[in-house]
Amino acid sequence: xxxxxxxxxxxxxxxxxxxxxxxxxxxxxxxxxxxxxxxxxxxxxxxxxxxxxxxxxxxxxxxxxxxxxxxxxxxxxxxxxxxxxxxxxxxxxxxxxxxxxxxxxxxxxxxxxxxxxxxxxxxxxxxxxxxxxxxxxxxxxxxxxxxxxxxxxxxxxxxxxxxxxxxxxxxxxxxxxxxxxxxxxxxxxxxxxxxxxxxxxxxxxxxxxxxxxxxxxxxxxxxxxxxxxxxxxxxxxxxxxxxxxxxxxxxxxxxxxxxxxxxxxxxxxxxxxxxxxxxxxxxxxxxxxxxxxxxxxxxxxxxxxxxxxxxxxxxxxxxxxxxxxxxxxxxxxxxxxxxxxxxxxxxxxxxxxxxxxxxxx
Numbered sequence: 151x152x153x154x155x156x157x158x159x160x161x162x163x164x165x166x167x168x169x170x171x172x173x174x175x176x177x178x179x180x181x182x183x184x185x186x187x188x189x190x191x192x193x194x195x196x197x198x199x200x201x202x203x204x205x206x207x208x209x210x211x212x213x214x215x216x217x218x219x220x221x222x223x224x225x226x227x228x229x230x231x232x233x234x235x236x237x238x239x240x241x242x243x244x245x246x247x248x249x250x251x252x253x254x255x256x257x258x259x260x261x262x263x264x265x266x267x268x269x270x271x272x273x274x275x276x277x278x279x280x281x282x283x284x285x286x287x288x289x290x291x292x293x294x295x296x297x298x299x300x301x302x303x304x305x306x307x308x309x310x311x312x313x314x315x316x317x318x319x320x321x322x323x324x325x326x327x328x329x330x331x332x333x334x335x336x337x338x339x340x341x342x343x344x345x346x347x348x349x350x351x352x353x354x355x356x357x358x359x360x361x362x363x364x365x366x367x368x369x370x371x372x373x374x375x376x377x378x379x380x381x382x383x384x385x386x387x388x389x390x391x392x393x394x395x396x397x398x399x400x401x402x403x404x405x406x407x408x409x410x411x412x413x414x415x416x417x418x419x420x421x422x423x424x425x426x427x428x429x430x431x432x433x434x435x436x437x438x439x440x441x442x443x444x445x446x447x448x449x450x451x452x453x454x455x456x457x458x459x460x461x462x463x464x465x466x467x468x469x470x471x472x473x474x475x476x477x478x479x480x481x482x483x484x485x486x487x488x489x490x491x492x493x494x495x496x497x498x499x500x501x502x503x504x505x506x507x508x509x510x511x
Contacts, residue, residue, distance in 0.1 A: 242267050
């Protein structure tokens with residue numbers, strides 16, 4: 151299972167007397183840019199409001215927040231939380247892996263806006279915070295167009311978002327390995343490159359940033375057939391199909407429920423520390439142990455089918471969250487045995503609709 155990559159950009163609580171805008175200029179082939187040049191237009195004077203937590207008793211100013219990839223699995227849950235606390239929220243999503251149904255319950259909310267747009271192309275918006283979650287995260291999706299996957303990482307820091315500060319959140323292992331020629335390198339190396347660009351923007355342009363490395367996350371609204379192990383197992387068990395285990399099933403993953411992740415992202419955005427922070431659940435399961443939990447949750451009679459292991463499949467993925475616990479006062483609360491039934495119920499309803507001819511994956 152491949153964990154999701156996430157960026158968060160935070161143009162903090164600030165007022166600009168003139169506009170600082172970043173432009174991206176691309177020479178485009180039929181489907182994607184070949185070369186990228188970034189120019190920073192004329193520097194301007196920026197007057198910042200005092201940062202830090204709002205004192206008790208002082209009303210919180212309504213934030214205008216962008217969530218790229220906000221119609222996706224994690225993004226849509228984040229949108230729920232931001233709207234519930236009173237933010238104005240703009241979702242930018244090209245709906246490649248996101249689903250309009252994930253945010254349909256907000257379409258009548260005057261504080262919500264959905265823009266169908268590909269983040270590799272420029273867009274100009276005036277906002278306070280940007281959670282940058284737009285990137286295909288599953289092997290099925292990021293391998294579909296690997297060149298565009300890595301380009302999307304490299305272009306994220308250069309959209310025309312108007313503001314003075316920028317925040318980034320990245321998900322990965324504690325150490326980002328150098329594997330430049332593998333089938334998943336577009337994803338792994340894209341994360342390394344994006345983290346570098348983020349810190350360069352912070353150092354050179356004075357942009358306020360945060361970096362989070364997100365480990366395997368599960369929950370309602372995941373794609374039914376995206377190739378990630380939890381969604382695979384749950385979908386297969388509900389369809390009375392054998393659960394597919396690659397290799398000997400002894401490779402390990404750690405699984406956090408999506409609401410825990412969202413709490414961590416918000417804590418990071420609202421805090422004062424750059425990171426990187428590992429956001430994940432340190433509870434570790436082998437694939438065979440996960441399969442057993444799925445059987446206990448859905449169907450004890452479902453079979454397990456072993457297949458040849460996937461190329462470059464990590465054998466261990468477990469986060470050290472001590473830094474997040476100390477500095478963000480954050481740690482996951484929901485156990486796999488408690489979160490999985492909620493995901494299974496969502497999948498069961500959507501698979502039923504699919505079987506009735508109402509396709510919604």
